Amino acid sequence: GENVEQHPSTLSVQEGDSAVIKCTYSDSASNYFPWYKQELGKRPQLIIDIRSNVGEKKDQRIAVTLNKTAKHFSLHITETQPEDSAVYFCAASRVDVGYNKLIFGAGTRLAVHP
Amino acid sequence: GAGVSQSPRYKVAKRGQDVALRCDPISGHVSLFWYQQALGQGPEFLTYFQNEAQLDKSGLPSDRFFAERPEGSVSTLKIQRTQQEDSAVYLCASSPKDREGNEQFFGPGTRLTVL
Numbered sequence: 001g002e003n004v005e006q007h008p009s010t011l012s013v014q015e016g017d018s019a020v021i022k023c024t025y026s027d028s029a030s031n032y033f034p035w036y037k038q039e040l041g042k043r044p045q046l047i048i049d050i051r052s053n054v055g056e057k058k059d060q061r062i063a064v065t066l067n068k069t070a071k072h073f074s075l076h077i078t079e080t081q082p083e084d085s086a087v088y089f090c091a092a093s094r095v096d097v098g099y100n101k102l103i104f105g106a107g108t109r110l111a112v113h114p
Numbered sequence: 115g116a117g118v119s120q121s122p123r124y125k126v127a128k129r130g131q132d133v134a135l136r137c138d139p140i141s142g143h144v145s146l147f148w149y150q151q152a153l154g155q156g157p158e159f160l161t162y163f164q165n166e167a168q169l170d171k172s173g174l175p176s177d178r179f180f181a182e183r184p185e186g187s188v189s190t191l192k193i194q195r196t197q198q199e200d201s202a203v204y205l206c207a208s209s210p211k212d213r214e215g216n217e218q219f220f221g222p223g224t225r226l227t228v229l
Contacts, residue, residue, distance in 0.1 A: 006156075034217070043118075043220040044157065044205070089156045099145055100209060100216060101170065104156030 002027040004092050006105025013080050014113055021108045023090035024072040030092040032100065033066060033073050038107075039086045047088075048075070051095075080112045116140070118221035120206050126227045127196045135191045135224045137206030146189050147218060148181055149205040157205055163189060196228045 003026040013019050025033075034049035050057045050064045050073065057064050061080075066073040077084055087109050091102040119138045127133050139146050144165055149157035150173075160179070162170040165186035174181070178196075183189040193200055203225050207218040 004156075036220075043222045045220070046217050049217070091156075099162055099164065099169065100218060101147075101159050101162060102149075102157070102218065103159065104149075106156050107154070 002030060002092055002094075002103040004090060004103050004105040006090050006108055008108060009106065010109045010111070012111045012113065015080060015082060017080055019075075019077045019080055019084070019110055019112075021075045021088055021090070021110075022072060023074070023092075023105050024070075025092040025103075026071070027092070027094065028068075028071060029094050029096070030103075032093045032095045033064070034091050034102070035064060035075050036089045036091065036104075037086045038089065044089060077110075080110075082112050082114055085110055085112045118206055118208055118219050120204075120221040120224050122224060123222060124225050124227075126229065128229055129197060131196050132192065132194045133196055133226065135193075135204050135226070137189045137191070137208075137221060139187065139189070139206070139208030140210070140219055141187075143208035143210050143219075144186075145209040145211070145216070145218075146183060147207045147209075148189070148191050149207065150175075151203040151205055151223070153202070160191070160204075193226075196226075198228050201226055201228045 031052035036044035038044045063076045090105045146163040148160040151157045159173040163183040178194045180192045203223040206221045209216040
């Protein structure tokens with residue numbers, strides 16, 4: 001089955017710096033890759049997703065890149081702010097099977113220091 | 115509108131007790147998922163419903179875990195004879211259509227602690 005590995009497990013940056021989180025997946029048939037943000041004690045919330053037919057997607061300060069050949073994808077946050085501090089999870093799924101069974105990475109705890 | 119809700123938010127059970135966790139998905143959402151999130155880990159898939167049909171239960175850890183969605187809306191995850199390793203946050207998520215790549219909207223979770 002699918003396996004998703006995520007690095008680093010913790011990341012500390014200064015406000016205004018960029019942050020990059022990387023994930024690799026094992027199932028070459030996976031074709032949908034969402035990123036979720038989870039603040040302490042809160043529910044996971046989708047921040048961006050990408051499908052396998054594109055290599056990059058941006059939404060304001062957030063971008064995701066996908067390399068299908070290498071089976072890895074990355075989250076890029078620019079101009080980080082203290083409110084970006086949270087745990088970020090990547091996930092992978094095969095949407096061709098008719099439903100969206102997400103396989104998550106172990107998470108990255110991002111701390112943005114003022 | 116209202117998001118996904120779950121109850122109770124916190125549950126403490128003695129080892130061997132049965133528990134029932136409830137999920138109220140967003141109205142009209144066809145797909146419903148249950149995930150288990152251990153401390154410091156990512157959510158792990160447990161089971162999937164399309165309306166009232168349970169189409170995938172491959173992630174349920176043992177036959178002590180049972181889920182149902184009898185009318186295609188509210189779902190209940192039941193754990194029989196709870197054990198300490200069942201301690202985790204149980205997340206429910208729903209999505210609007212039985213279609214590929216739809217966003218899953220998560221509930222706040224139920225934190226289960228088994229003593």
